[in-house]
Amino acid sequence: MIMKVLVTVLGRPRSKYIQVHWQVGQKIYNLFGPPARALVEHEQIDQALLLIPDSLVQHEREADEWAANLGFPFQPLVLPSRYTPTVEGNVLDFYYTALFRFVDWFRSYHLESERPLTLILEASTGLNVLQLLLYRAVLDFAQALAYTREVELKVYTADPVTPQMAGRVVALHLTESRPVPPALPRLGLKPDPKLLSPERVAAQDKEFREKKKQLGAYWPWDEVRAFLGAVYQGIPLGILTWCPTQEKASEAWQVLHGLYSYAYQKTESQDGKHKRLLAWTEWWRAYSLGMLLHLELYQHFHPVLQRWERCQLATLQDLEQVVARLYRDIPVLLNRFKSEQSLRIEVKDRTLPALLSELQQSQSPVRKDSERPGPDMRNFFAHMGFERHTVEVDKLPDGQSGFRYHERHRKTIARILSKSI
Numbered sequence: 336m337i338m339k340v341l342v343t344v345l346g347r348p349r350s351k352y353i354q355v356h357w358q359v360g361q362k363i364y365n366l367f368g369p370p371a372r373a374l375v376e377h378e379q380i381d382q383a384l385l386l387i388p389d390s391l392v393q394h395e396r397e398a399d400e401w402a403a404n405l406g407f408p409f410q411p412l413v414l415p416s417r418y419t420p421t422v423e424g425n426v427l428d429f430y431y432t433a434l435f436r437f438v439d440w441f442r443s444y445h446l447e448s449e450r451p452l453t454l455i456l457e458a459s460t461g462l463n464v465l466q467l468l469l470y471r472a473v474l475d476f477a478q479a480l481a482y483t484r485e486v487e488l489k490v491y492t493a494d495p496v497t498p499q500m501a502g503r504v505v506a507l508h509l510t511e512s513r514p515v516p517p518a519l520p521r522l523g524l525k526p527d528p529k530l531l532s533p534e535r536v537a538a539q540d541k542e543f544r545e546k547k548k549q550l551g552a553y554w555p556w557d558e559v560r561a562f563l564g565a566v567y568q569g570i571p572l573g574i575l576t577w578c579p580t581q582e583k584a585s586e587a588w589q590v591l592h593g594l595y596s597y598a599y600q601k602t603e604s605q606d607g608k609h610k611r612l613l614a615w616t617e618w619w620r621a622y623s624l625g626m627l628l629h630l631e632l633y634q635h636f637h638p639v640l641q642r643w644e645r646c647q648l649a650t651l652q653d654l655e656q657v658v659a660r661l662y663r664d665i666p667v668l669l670n671r672f673k674s675e676q677s678l679r680i681e682v683k684d685r686t687l688p689a690l691l692s693e694l695q696q697s698q699s700p701v702r703k704d705s706e707r708p709g710p711d712m713r714n715f716f717a718h719m720g721f722e723r724h725t726v727e728v729d730k731l732p733d734g735q736s737g738f739r740y741h742e743r744h745r746k747t748i749a750r751i752l753s754k755s756i
């Protein structure tokens with residue numbers, strides 16, 4: 336059964352909405368207030384996320400009251416914004432924190448692994464800039480989820496409602512309805528991780544320095560980039576190599592929660608304005624998407640990842656499962672994996688562990704550029720990461736052959752993957 340999730344921005348209290356009748360398709364709903372109420376009934380919504388700019392509420396309790404007054408169990412998410420002239424901050428804060436809160440909600444919901452998801456965005460309320468940022472956050476969230484499950488996106492909008500339209504019928508238009516393909520945005524992350532900007536302000540605080548250090552210990556910056564690059568490029572062995580354990584991921588998420596609260600509370604008031612001293616950066620998008628993919632991988636490939644944690648080896652069957660699910664709609668990667676002969680090499684009566692290049696010496700010449708050649712970038716991507724000078728073969732306790740990257744090449748491969756996204 337498809338799960339339907341509505342996402343909407345509430346731009347004013349329910350009492351201040353102009354009273355109109357909302358029409359969706361051929362049906363008119365006699366539900367006054369924001370259009371999200373009509374969509375809840377029309378689409379038979381299971382969950383509803385109500386995004387509220389923090390410039391419109393004085394405290395969290397007020398946001399809970401707004402959600403309760405809508406007559407449906409909306410979950411309020413108060414986000415930093417520049418919704419009014421009385422607030423100074425970075426406009427992108429709304430996007431980065433919306434994506435973070437979406438992932439946080441999804442982590443707490445525990446959606447069944449095979450259950451499809453329909454995300455419905457009500458895009459007729461709120462300022463235009465917030466709707467644009469919200470659309471991007473919803474799309475990035477949906478595209479990351481689409482690697483592991485079927486996801487559909489619907490977008491509704493309506494004409495602006497003026498006081499002269501009170502009592503009239505106003506149509507909600509379905510402007511977008513489509514299946515979502517799996518994708519990740521190009522992150523363009525710099526090697527020097529800056530979670531908050533300007534970091535010189537945050538770095539003066541011991542609390543921030545300690546939390547940043549903890550985050551880097553649980554899921555290091557370069558490993559986050561390598562993991563996302565592996566998913567983006569279709570490198571299954573890289574995905575397993577840089578996917579953190581459940582324990583480390585959980586600890587990292589708790590640290591991110593602490594950093595989020597720290598940044599949210601770092602404000603000051605000047606001349607009647609509320610000034611936010613720190614801005615969220617693109618690293619919040621990276622960690623949010625990384626955590627979402629990590630959660631989904633453990634839900635869909637738990638035995639595979641458990642074996643990897645024990646042995647640091649992946650069998651051919653393990654890799655086939657990952658590729659078949661994540662890249663099911665990308666024929667070029669499916670065909671490339673099926674034709675990758677390196678994974679089907681005969682290793683009987685061989686001394687293991689050994690590099691693929693050592694096992695294949697009788698089949699093709701070894702590259703002559705070095706006695707201990709490193710990864711060739713072109714071959715690395717052409718063979719979905721199974722570059723024969725970097726992949727090591729060993730036996731698992733049950734006698735199966737397993738694959739991993741040789742330890743001396745992992746940093747180089749991580750660097751290659753990081754730069755690719």
